[in-house]
Amino acid sequence: MFLSRHLVRELSRHSATPIPALRPLSTVSSLLNSRHKSPSLGDITPESVSSYKANLAAYRQKLKAASAAAAAEAAQAASAAGTVKSLLYGSPAAQKEEIEMEQSYGKVLARGKYVHEIVLHKVKPERVAEYVEMIGEEYPKIAEDKDNNVHLVGSWKVEIGEADTFVHIWEYNGYAGYHQTLNRLSTQKSYQKYATTLPNLITSRTHDLMQEFSFWPTSPPRSLGGIFELRTYTLHPGNLLEWEQHWRRGLEARKNVMEGVGAWFTQVGSLNTVHHLWQFGDLRERQLAREASWSKKGWSETVHKTVPLIGKMQSRILVPLPWSPVR
Template sequence: MLTRRVCGGVRNALPVSSVAITASRPFSSFAAAQGPARAPALADITHDGAPKFNERQKEFRESLVNAQKQKEQQEKDARAREAQEGGKKKGALSSLIYGTPEGRELDKDIERSFSQVLARGKYVHSIVFHEVKPDKVDEYVELVGQWYPKMASMPEHKVHLVGSWRAEVGACDTFVHIWEYQRYQGYHASLNAIQHHPDFPEFDRKLKKLIHSKRTSLMQEFSFWPTTPPRHLGGLFELRSYTLHPGNLLEWETHWRRGLKARREVMEGVGAWFVQIGELNTVHHLWQFADLEERKIRREQSWGIEGWGETVHKTVPLIQQMKSSILIPCPWSPVA
């Protein structure tokens, strides 16, 4: 798993392809599938999809590496121009690295706190669990598949949809959605804008008839593991959720920072987040695999890489409880 944002504008340098949709900062919002709504299912995953998955994964990773090289070259060129111009305070390099005035204003007041040691700070993510009534699953897919992409596509809502998935192993008929906001200000602004949309009361009324319950937590991504940009690699996802003993988050981050170097050699990560409001002391890791057999193979391979065994040995005592769910992406999910 490679870094999503090298400096703020890496994605802007990426080529658009049918495999990795990474051309701009906002997450792409995919329209719901045409035709009758149908919930995604594990049966949609074929047993022979690993070669295509690996090909798409290779192209996706190479596109990120190339984007990083382009960004570094742009910074080098800008630095040279500033040197020639006498190092003006607001030269090309400053604009390139620090972005727009709004972006600089957003970053400059980030406080050095415990969470900032762990997190990247600029982004807040929400993870939403909808427990859907079994006989209402397809209605839910149709309703949410129209509403979520519509809300994410409106710039004034200041929100990006990372992805939407249906759990097929674990808490079945539970749908998982991850959203990204520009810090907590963006979260408040997004909620306010969406709930004042003229169609929201009708959507909310219909949604409440389709679900048993809703759970939401607000999270931040670990600084060493930025959330992936939009991509379509295929396959399935595994959400691993860990409830830690209170006070152990910093130690968890230290060990996982080292362990991820081993894991990323054989497995494709989507992101890692720790909950700040909601189900406290919880960490979520999201991985992507071609199929269940490839998941088994990749996990076994990681044990042969130096550093992974030590990570497991040191993190297991920190855990109170752990859960694993196999997820299938919804038709509109930007990460799929």
């Protein structure tokens, strides 16, 4: 299920647990006692899978209600505006071109509004506990500081893939927000301590700046449980637009059997790279969901058309850290 930014506000109105329009780290205070624990696949139990399914069903029901409310509100507004607009701007035929132009510009603006950063830390095995404790202290501070122009999408530990690797995804309010946040953090003593300590705990790190696909907005904070899969595709240069067109259609086949978190393409760093993040109850649920996708109309065609565009692909199974807003 893919959540539009407009529906985040509607979900807050229809949910007992409001979902903020932006992504402040609103759940940190309740997790202070557990945020230093390094999670693992061993934490996933049959009971937690059942809980994930119940949480997902409730989340989708809220989304459905919010979508209906938003549609009704939009229809009412359009009806009221239509009478005035017909008087001011002429016939519906004359308005069509203007509407199409507004939609085109809207898509362009939506793409440029947010900049996402994906950070990968390869941690020394003997320093994992120290690393988790350190970022468990620092990352919540960064995310909760309203003067920073950034929100934490989530933090995860790789369980299948590169061992002792941690993945963090941040959302900035454009490149201006990215620069403003880094400049502000560089003057803070706690961040300076973090920046000088981190190199002693890791063997490598990468930072890529990404843009989310316009048809797949990044999820707001939610707590469904389960595991995550980060799929990374390195495309042959020049194929991103074609990839996007095929994937836009292919996701229609998957949206009811798999729960998406976000999809991004790299703009600075490892170019021609696409990341997709999914959420499942456990590995068995992942298997069943992926198998079910093949029975959906359009999915096999999507795979057939996108595989030739790929130079390399990678799958990582992740578990969320306790303070992760998406978990």
